[in-house]
Amino acid sequence: MSMTSVARTARGRVPRIAEQAVERARLAVVPRGVARPPRVPFVALVSVLLVGGVAGLLYVNTSMQQASFTTSALQERAQRLDAVQQSLQMQLERLRNPQRVALRARHLGMVPPPAPAFLRLDGHGGGRVLGHPAPAVAGDGIRVSPAPRAKPSNLRPAPVIVEPPQNKDKQNKDKQNSRQDGQARQNQTSQPREKHGAASTQDADRTGTKKPAPHQSHQPH
Amino acid sequence: MTQRRRPPRRPVRQHVPQRKRRRRSLRRRVPGTSLLRLRIGFLVIAMVVSVFAVRLFELQGVDAAAYVAKARAEGVVTVKLPATRGTIRDRNGIPLADSVDGLMIVADPTLTSPHAAAIATIVARRLHVDYFDVLARLQAPDTHFQYIDRRVPAAKARAVVDEIRAKGYKGIDVRRDPVRDYPGHDVAANILGFTNAMGQAGEGTELTFDDLLSGRAGSATYEVGGGNRIPLGDSSVVEPKAGKDLTLTIDQDVQWYAQRALRNAVRGSGAESGSAVVMDTGTGELLALADYPTFDANDPTGSPESDLGARSVRAMYEPGSVEKVLTTSALLDAGLVTPRTRLRVPGVLPVQDRVIHDDVPHGMWHLTMTGVLARSSNIGAALAARRISDKGLYAYLHDFGLGQPTGLGLRGETAGSLPPWKSWRPIRKANIAFGQGVAVSAVQMAAAINTVANGGVYVEPSLVKGKARLNDGRVVGSATSQRHRVISKHAARMETKMMETVTKDGGTAPNTAIAGYNIAGKTGTAERVDPRCGCYGSKHTVSFVGFAPADHPRLLVYVVVAAPDGGFGSTVAGPVFKRLMSYALTKYGVAPSGHRDKTPPLTW
Numbered sequence: 001m002s003m004t005s006v007a008r009t010a011r012g013r014v015p016r017i018a019e020q021a022v023e024r025a026r027l028a029v030v031p032r033g034v035a036r037p038p039r040v041p042f043v044a045l046v047s048v049l050l051v052g053g054v055a056g057l058l059y060v061n062t063s064m065q066q067a068s069f070t071t072s073a074l075q076e077r078a079q080r081l082d083a084v085q086q087s088l089q090m091q092l093e094r095l096r097n098p099q100r101v102a103l104r105a106r107h108l109g110m111v112p113p114p115a116p117a118f119l120r121l122d123g124h125g126g127g128r129v130l131g132h133p134a135p136a137v138a139g140d141g142i143r144v145s146p147a148p149r150a151k152p153s154n155l156r157p158a159p160v161i162v163e164p165p166q167n168k169d170k171q172n173k174d175k176q177n178s179r180q181d182g183q184a185r186q187n188q189t190s191q192p193r194e195k196h197g198a199a200s201t202q203d204a205d206r207t208g209t210k211k212p213a214p215h216q217s218h219q220p221h
Numbered sequence: 222m223t224q225r226r227r228p229p230r231r232p233v234r235q236h237v238p239q240r241k242r243r244r245r246s247l248r249r250r251v252p253g254t255s256l257l258r259l260r261i262g263f264l265v266i267a268m269v270v271s272v273f274a275v276r277l278f279e280l281q282g283v284d285a286a287a288y289v290a291k292a293r294a295e296g297v298v299t300v301k302l303p304a305t306r307g308t309i310r311d312r313n314g315i316p317l318a319d320s321v322d323g324l325m326i327v328a329d330p331t332l333t334s335p336h337a338a339a340i341a342t343i344v345a346r347r348l349h350v351d352y353f354d355v356l357a358r359l360q361a362p363d364t365h366f367q368y369i370d371r372r373v374p375a376a377k378a379r380a381v382v383d384e385i386r387a388k389g390y391k392g393i394d395v396r397r398d399p400v401r402d403y404p405g406h407d408v409a410a411n412i413l414g415f416t417n418a419m420g421q422a423g424e425g426t427e428l429t430f431d432d433l434l435s436g437r438a439g440s441a442t443y444e445v446g447g448g449n450r451i452p453l454g455d456s457s458v459v460e461p462k463a464g465k466d467l468t469l470t471i472d473q474d475v476q477w478y479a480q481r482a483l484r485n486a487v488r489g490s491g492a493e494s495g496s497a498v499v500m501d502t503g504t505g506e507l508l509a510l511a512d513y514p515t516f517d518a519n520d521p522t523g524s525p526e527s528d529l530g531a532r533s534v535r536a537m538y539e540p541g542s543v544e545k546v547l548t549t550s551a552l553l554d555a556g557l558v559t560p561r562t563r564l565r566v567p568g569v570l571p572v573q574d575r576v577i578h579d580d581v582p583h584g585m586w587h588l589t590m591t592g593v594l595a596r597s598s599n600i601g602a603a604l605a606a607r608r609i610s611d612k613g614l615y616a617y618l619h620d621f622g623l624g625q626p627t628g629l630g631l632r633g634e635t636a637g638s639l640p641p642w643k644s645w646r647p648i649r650k651a652n653i654a655f656g657q658g659v660a661v662s663a664v665q666m667a668a669a670i671n672t673v674a675n676g677g678v679y680v681e682p683s684l685v686k687g688k689a690r691l692n693d694g695r696v697v698g699s700a701t702s703q704r705h706r707v708i709s710k711h712a713a714r715m716e717t718k719m720m721e722t723v724t725k726d727g728g729t730a731p732n733t734a735i736a737g738y739n740i741a742g743k744t745g746t747a748e749r750v751d752p753r754c755g756c757y758g759s760k761h762t763v764s765f766v767g768f769a770p771a772d773h774p775r776l777l778v779y780v781v782v783a784a785p786d787g788g789f790g791s792t793v794a795g796p797v798f799k800r801l802m803s804y805a806l807t808k809y810g811v812a813p814s815g816h817r818d819k820t821p822p823l824t825w
Contacts, residue, residue, distance in 0.1 A: 079322075079375070080375075080376070080379060082322060082375075083322050083374065083375030083376040083379065084376045086321045086322055086374065086375065086376070087321075087374045087375070087376040087377065089319070089321075090319075090321060090374060090402055090404070093315075093316060093319070093402075093404030094404060096315075097404055097405060097408075098405070098408065098473060098474050098477035098478075099405070099406070099408070099477065102477075102481075112800070112803070112804060112807075113803070113807060114803070115735055115736040115737060115803060116735070116737070116738075116803055116806045116807040116811075116813070117737070118810065118812045118813075120812075130737070130812045130813050130815060131736065131737035131738075131812070131813040132736035132737045132813075134736070142481055142482055142485055142800065143481070143484075143485050144481050146484065146488075147488055
C-alpha cells in the first residue's frame with residue numbers, strides 16, 4: 001500500500017517528458033501473493049492415479065493368477081482326457097487282439113477253412129467259384145492257447161478204465177466202446193510225454209469243439 | 222483522519238523490520254548448526270551406503286555363484302519333459318508296441334499306516350495287486366516312500382487315488398511312469414523286443430531303432446508359488462522331440478497265426494524250437510517272422526534269456542535238402558542240366574572215405590533231375606553237382622545270399638556259414654549239394670528260395686516298411702532293399718516246375734498240397750550236429766519251404782523245426798506250411814489258378 005502511494009506521488013512530480021521511456025524503464029513491483037492454484041484437484045488427481053494404479057495392478061495380477069489357475073486346471077483336465085483316450089485305445093487293442101478274436105470264434109464253433117475258395121463277383125466269369133470249397137470240420141481247428149503245463153504226477157490220478165457192460169444192445173455198446181477207447185488212447189498218449197496236464201483241461205481247449213455255452217442253458221431264467 | 226490512517230500503518234512498518242530481523246538471525250544460525258547437521262547427515266548416509274556397497278560387493282563379487290544357485294533352488298522348478306516314444310505298427314497300422322501315459326502309485330507309510338487296511342482294500346479291489354503285499358507296504362516302518370503299483374494306466378491310477386482321497390486318507394500320490402504296452406503280448410515279441418521298467422529298450426527293433434523311436438527329452442524351468450506357476454516369473458522350456466513311429470512289414474494276423482501253428486507243431490513233436498517265415502515273394506517283405514519258444518513282451522522277465530531274441534535270424538543250422546533247390550537252380554541256370562536230365566542214382570555213393578546214403582535204402586534208381594528233387598535224393602544231388610565247378614557253385618550260393626547277413630535290422634543276426642570254395646574237397650562239395658556243411662538262418666534260407674519264386678531275382682528281405690534309420694546309421698527297409706539277378710527267368714521257371722512235383726503224388730510231401738493251387742515246395746530233413754560229440758547225432762532239423770501259386774508266385778512260407786522227436790520235413794513242418802499258406806492265401810485273396818501245371822517226369 002505505501003509503495004504504490006509513493007509511486008503515485010513520484011509520477012505526479014516527474015514532468016511528462018519521454019513518458020513512454022520512463023514508463024518502460026520504471027521498475028514495477030510484482031505483486032507478492034500470486035494466487036495459488038487450488039490444491040484439492042491435484043491431490044484428488046494424484047490419489048485417483050494412485051488408487052487406480054494400485055487397483056489396476058491388483059486387478060491385472062489377480063486376473064493373471066486366475067488365468068494361471070485356469071491353465072493348471074485345464075492342463076490337468078487335458079492330461080486326464082488324454083489318459084482316458086489312451087486307456088480306451090488300450091481297451092480297443094485288447095478287444096481286437098487276434099488271440100481274443102480267435103478264442104471267441106472258436107467258442108462259436110468256428111474253424112479256419114481247410115482250403116481257400118473264392119467267389120468271383122466281377123462281370124467276366126461272374127459268380128464262378130474259384131478253388132475247391134470244402135466243409136470245415138472240427139479237425140481243421142488249431143489250438144490257440146498254450147497246452148497246459150504238466151502237473152506233478154501225484155496230482156494226476158491214474159486213469160480208471162471201466163469194462164463196458166456186456167449185455168446192452170449192440171449200438172449202445174459200440175458207442176461206448178469207441179468213446180472209452182478214445183479216452184484211453186488220450187490218456188496213454190498224454191501220460192508218457194508228460195506234455196499235457198489233466199485230460200479235462202485238454203478237452204476244454206480241443207479245437208473245433210463247440211462247447212455248450214453256460215449262459216445258453218440258463219436262458220429260461 | 223490522520224490518526225485513523227496511522228494505526229493501520231504502524232503495525233505494517235513494525236512488521237517489516239521484524240521480518241528482516243528474523244531472516245538475518247536465520248542466516249546467522251546456518252554456519253553453526255545447519256552445516257553440522259548436514260555433515261552428520263552426509264556421514265550417516267556415507268556409512269550406510271558403504272555398508273550397502275560392501276554387502277553388494279559381497280553378494281555380487283564374492284558369493285555370487287552360491288546365491289544364484291540358492292535363488293534358483295528357491296521356488297524354481299525344473300521338470301523333465303519326457304519325449305513320447307514312437308509307436309511300432311504292423312503293415313496295416315495296428316500298433317504292436319504303444320506308449321501309454323502311465324503312473325506309479327506311491328505311498329508315504331508314515332501317513333498311510335493308520336488307515337492301511339482301508340487303503341489296501343481299495344487298492345486291491347481296483348488294481349491287480351495283492352492285498353497283503355500292499356498292506357505290508359503301507360505299514361512299512363522308517364520310510365517315507367513305498368511303491369504300491371507301477372506302470373498303471375493314468376486314468377485308472379487317478380481314479381484309485383481320487384477314491385482314496387475322497388475318503389479322507391492321506392499319503393497316497395502318483396508319479397509319472399510311462400508304460401510301454403504290447404497289446405499282442407507274445408505276438409511279434411521276437412521282432413519287437415521289449416523295454417525294461419525304466420523305459421529303456423532291451424531287445425529287438427526297440428533296441429536297434431532306439432534313436433529313432435525314443436526322440437529327445439525336453440525340460441521346463443519355471444517359478445512356482447503355492448503350487449501354481451507364477452505368471453510373469455522366469456521360465457524357459459525346451460520342447461521335447463517326440464520319437465518317430467516305425468512301421469513293420471509284419472501283418473499282425475498272419476504273425477499271430479504263424480506263431481500259434483508253429484507252437485502247436487513244436488510242442489506236438491517234442492521239438493526244441495522252431496521258426497516260420499512268411500514272405501511276399503515280389504517285394505521280399507516279411508509278413509510274419511515267428512519263433513517258438515518266445516516270450517511275452519509285457520513280461521520279458523518271465524522267460525529265459527535265450528528266448529528273448531529272434532531265433533530265425535540268430536540261430537544257424539544246416540538247411541538240409543531244402544538247399545537242393547539252390548544246387549539244381551545253379552545247374553539249370555548254367556545250362557548243365559535240364560529238368561529231364563537222366564541220372565542213374567545208386568543206393569550208396571562212396572566219396573573219398575565217406576559213403577553217402579539216401580533217406581530210404583534203394584537199389585539203382587533211374588531218376589530225372591526232377592525226380593532227384595521230388596524224391597530228395599542226396600546221391601542224385603551229389604552226382605549232379607559234379608557237373609559244376611567248385612567256384613561256380615560257390616558263386617551261385619553266394620549270390621543266393623548264403624554266408625552273409627540279410628541286414629534286416631535285428632540285433633545279432635548271423636551270417637551263416639558258407640566255406641570258401643578253395644577249401645572244398647569232393648566230400649564237402651557233395652555235402653553242400655544237399656545242404657550239409659553249410660549253415661543258414663531261417664530268414665536267409667527263405668530269401669534264397671524266394672529268388673526262385675521271384676523269377677530268378679534275389680530281393681533283400683525287409684522287416685521295415687518304407688525305410689528307417691538304425692542306431693548305427695544304416696538305413697534299412699523295403700524301400701531300400703537291393704535286388705540282383707541270380708538265375709535266369711527260364712531257369713527259375715524250370716526250377717518251379719520241378720518243385721511242384723514235391724507236393725504231388727510221387728514227391729516227398731503230397732500232404733502239403735492245397736486243393737486248387739499249384740504249390741512249389743521242398744522238404745528238408747537235416748542231421749543235427751550233437752554239441753556233445755561234434756558229430757551228427759540222432760536228432761534232425763526238419764523244414765519245409767514252399768511258394769504259391771506256383772504259376773504266379775505271391776507268397777512264400779518257410780517252416781523249420783529243430784530237433785523233434787522223430788518225423789520228417791513233410792510230417793512236422795509240412796502241415797504248418799499248409800495251414801499257414803492256406804491262411805495267407807485266403808487273407809490276401811490270392812485266387813487259385815484253376816488249372817494243374819504240367820510237370821516233368823520223375824523217372825525214366
